[in-house]
Every structure is written in structure tokens, then in C-alpha cells.
Amino acid sequence: MKTFFEAHIWPLKNKLFRMAYLWVKDKEVAEDILQSVFEKAWIREKQLQTMENPTGWMVRSLKNESLQHYKSSKRVQPLGENEYAAEESEEPDRTAEIKLVMQFLDSLPEKHREIFQLREMEGLTYEEIAMYLEISIEQVKVNLFRARKSLRAFLLQVHER
């Protein structure tokens, strides 16, 4: 029989990794941050079990750990073209596309970026996004609309280049 952690927390691994990756822009650092958050969640398993929204707690902890990383490293590391090629070597054709996405996401305010990522990359519903980010469904809709409006303008700019 699976524990609460194995059934409800561990399955969030990939989604949380991608969120951390977009915040810190380094896969190894994202993995370290995520592992640290999982260790904390493992110790607090009983508390998480009684929480109404353990997913929200996980996302919040991940964000805090990422912020701590920024404070301690005191730098933002945007991915350069070579890093894209090295990290995505299994699909070299997609380097330019990845760079395009990252450029767009970097241009967005944090809240728009998070909601956009959870919808477009993770395919979450409005309700699920609201749970992850501990905001209302209305806020999700409004911010997603704004993010997509920004995307339209961004893609038009790219098209005109």
C-alpha cells in the first residue's frame, strides 16, 4: 500500500521540476531545489495529509527555495543558446523553438508566466491552476487572458522580423 507521500506528493515531481526549471533556468539547480522540497515534505507528511491543499504548499515551498537560491547565488542565469543545445541534445531541432518560448516567458510578469506555463505545458484546468497557485479561478482567467494577449503581440513581432 502506498503512503500519502507516494500517492499524492511524489506524482507532482515532473510538474514541479518544470516550474522550478523555469524559475531558476538551470536543470541541475532545479533538481536540487526540488529534492530539498521533497525531503521537507517527507518529514511533514502527517501535516500535509491534514492540509486542505498540500499541492499549494508544495508549490509555495518550491518558490521559496528558488528565491533562496537567487539570494544566495545573487544572479539570474538566462539560458544561452549553447545551453539549450546541450540540454536538449536529444531533440536538436527544437533549440530555436525552446529559445522562442523562453524569451516570451521571460517577458511576462511572474504571475502571468506561472499561469501560462501551468496551462500550456501542464494542461491544467482553471481549477487546478487555482489550487496550485492558491488564487481564485477568476484571477486565473484574467491573468491567462493577459498572458495570451502578450503572446499575440510577441508572435506578431517575431513574424515581422
Add this chain to the structure above:
Amino acid sequence: MKDRLTLLLDKYYSGETTLAEENEIKSLLRKSNAGEVEKSFFYGIQTLAKSEPRRIKLPITRVKSISWWQYAAVVMFFVIGGYWIYTSEQRHAEQEAYEKVMQAFQLIQNNMEKGTNQMHIMDDLKHLNTTDELFNISDQYE
């Protein structure tokens, strides 16, 4: 197809599409010759969505603290088990002792029966009451 794609993209940018419609947009873009920039963008999204961590491990090596009731359950198990073994041994010893006593009684009974059977000879002399009758002492010897 192009009309359907244009319609869906308009809905998408207005934030009015469902998840199913968004998947349809991606599918139509893959098949379409139009929308090259959108196509590139969504390919990028698709690739990033496949990123997975490689070094993350389930934190199972950490020993979880054992609750007091689990300790109590283990102790109770040993106490009850020990008591059961002790009483089983005692009952077994009592049973053995009982059997030995019964064997001893049986031996005594068997020997008593033997003795009693030997004494049946005396039955012939039962009708004789006095000493002189028993020992056949008569006046003739006086």
C-alpha cells in the same frame, strides 16, 4: 481547416478556449502550412513539457519516527506471547504430573488386586469362626 484554425486561435487569444480546443489548435497547426510562428512556439512548448528530472529520489532512506503506540503494540505482543508460552508449559507440566500420578495409582490398584486375589483362599475358611475351628483343634486331643 484554415477557417477552423483561425476561429480557434481568435478564441484562444481571448482566453475562451477549452483544453480540448487548445489541443485541437496544436493538432491543426501541425497539419497546416500557415501559422509558422505559432507552430514554432507550440513545438517549443511541447519540447519543454517533456523535461523531466533525472536525479530526484524518493526520500525513503530517512527513517521515520516510530509512534509510541507502535512500541506499545510490540511490547504487548511479546508480553502476551511470553505469557501464553509460560502457561502452555505449565499446563503441559501439570498434565505430565497428573499422568504420572494416575500411573502410580494404577500400579497400586493392580498390586492390590493381586493381593486381593491371593486372599480369596481365605474365602474357604470364612464359615469357621473360632480359633479351634480355624486351626482344627478338637477335643480329641484333650
